Amino acid sequence: MFKLAARAQQLSPSPTLAVDARAKELQQRGEKVINFGAGEPDFDTPEHIKEAARRAIDEGYTKYTPVAGLWLLRQAISEKLYRDNGLSYTPEEIVVSCGAKHSLYNALQVLLNPGDEAIIPVPYWTSYPEQVKLAGGKPVLVPALESDGFKLSSENLQAAITPRTRVLILNSPGNPTGAVYRRQELERLAEVALAADLWIISDEIYEKLIYDGEEHVSIASLAPEIKERTVVVNGVSKAYAMTGWRIGYAAANREVVKAMVNLQSHSTSNPTAVAQMAALAALTGPQEPVEEMRCSFQRRRDLIWQGLNSLPGVRCSRPAGAFYVFPDVSQLLGGRLGGRQVTTAADLALALLDEARVAVVAGAAFGDDRYLRFSYALGEEDLIEGLQRLRAWLLAATGGG
Structure with a gap:
């Protein structure tokens, strides 16, 4: 059967x-x-981005690219992360994937061993628990209460950690709640995560969509030791209305990125070349x-x-x-x-x-x-x-x- x-x-x-x-x-x-x-x-999708894609086709960007993505695009992402988030990553510390969802999948695949636990604040984006399970891990669902602004408290994080805990997944601004973590809240979470030697996967795909004068803070920007334990995930889907182009990226230390590139080389290979050129135009072109x-x-x-x-x-x-x-x-x-x-x-x-x-x-x-x-x-x-x-x-x- x-x-x-x-x-x-x-x-x-x-x-x-x-x-x-x-x-x-x-x-x-x-x-x-x-x-x-x-x-x-x-x-x-803004017209200058679509025009860049048309031009890319005419100029022959229709072949394989490096698995990690075009160097020009990774350089633009490096500059974006420094400009917008105060983060210093070289192009070699960045991998471009087929959407931020793909980047998250790759990160969990290389960080989790069978039976490892990943802490996921509830409410969560629907794919987080499923991707943890696909990596052989165990999703540990921890309440992020509405009374706390739908944000995970350091106390609840601490209480959920066990000897098998390896990863904390954070999403700010968040889906489905729209919650935005403030700097002091992230500092408290980072302190607990570092003490427990956790990896942090920071999903920042909605970073450009923030209201009421709030500030987006990447947890990786708080201190070098936190950056070393964080995988920053982002992409062009939400900020540039490019959901169908399927371009996301991750930035992390070289060892993690190398593992993600090796994994990707045996699954999707490189993201679509034309879409990469469109993403380059999105990051380097007009932001109005x-x-x-x-x-x-x-x-x-x-x-x-x-x-x-x-x-x-x-x-x-x-x-x-x-x-x-x-x-x-x-x-x-x-x-x-x-x-x-x-x-x-x-x-x-x-x-x-x-x-x-x-x-x-x-x-x-x-x-x-x-x-x-x-x-x-x-x-x-x-x-x-x-x-x-x-x-x-x-x-x-x-x-x-």
């Missing part, structure tokens, strides 16, 4: 992509769905489109945050970064809504899609089923219409309208 490998059987499909696929299926049938599910900017997008996201953040907090049974913290809100809907769970049983946030998400044609992702996908995740990476008109649909459905379902 045919049997899949154990590592394949223990994986779950991405719930965020599943919701997006279901919403798009309804849209293809001619129905208008307001899709708060997808985690990608609705903006087009990034700021325009950030300002637009901040306006949308304010709209959706205020709108959700006006709904019956919904309470929403204001995120400081990324393009997600993570409202608490626990008051709506455990009974009947609109004639159907709504026990979990997943039940509520399904009801909203079926009856209000509003797509959201249930919090269970991120480790906490009291919440829903809304992406506000959609146009303001759709955002407002989505809130109106939610209000109408909830008022009818709760007997308030």
Whole structure:
């Protein structure tokens, strides 16, 4: 009898992509769905980046590149990390991969041995536990409480460490909560991590999308000894509306990067050459489109945050970064809504899609089923219409309208 490998059987499909696929299926049938599910900017890739890709094709950038990525791109990443984050990495300490997700996967593959533990703050991005399991590791899920701004406290980190703990995964600004760690918070976490001899994987893919005067601080920038134990992961997907181009990168000490390059040489080889040239244009070209997008996201953040907090049974913290809100809907769970049983946030998400044609992702996908995740990476008109649909459905379902 045919049997899949154990590592394949223990994986779950991405719930965020599943919701997006279901919403798009309804849209293809001619129905208008307001899709708060997808985690990608609705903006087009800036024109100068697309033009760089067209020029790259004309100039013959259609062959293999070094596995670690084009030297010119790694040099541009090196300059970006110094300019924006105060981090000094040579091009030899940088590896370019097929998206930040690929960079995270490579890092966990080379850092974890079977049975090693990786601490993941909850709520978490859906792929972190699955990637840890793929590396043979054990995800250790540690609450990052809403009362702490959805940020892991040093006390909770310390309590979770065992002799098998090897990695701490941090994501700031965070998905799904939009939480942004401040310098002092990172310093306390770094102190605990260093004392336990942990590796830190710092996912900074949303670093350009920060609001209210908050500052992005890379934990690797705090001290040389922390930098030596950190893998910084970033990419061009979110800041430059380049999700489909699939270019991410990691920066770390040479030993770790060499291992990641060796691994990549036997999986994907190099990232797409044309996409690398587009990423080079993104990092070295005009940055005004990034700021325009950030300002637009901040306006949308304010709209959706205020709108959700006006709904019956919904309470929403204001995120400081990324393009997600993570409202608490626990008051709506455990009974009947609109004639159907709504026990979990997943039940509520399904009801909203079926009856209000509003797509959201249930919090269970991120480790906490009291919440829903809304992406506000959609146009303001759709955002407002989505809130109106939610209000109408909830008022009818709760007997308030």
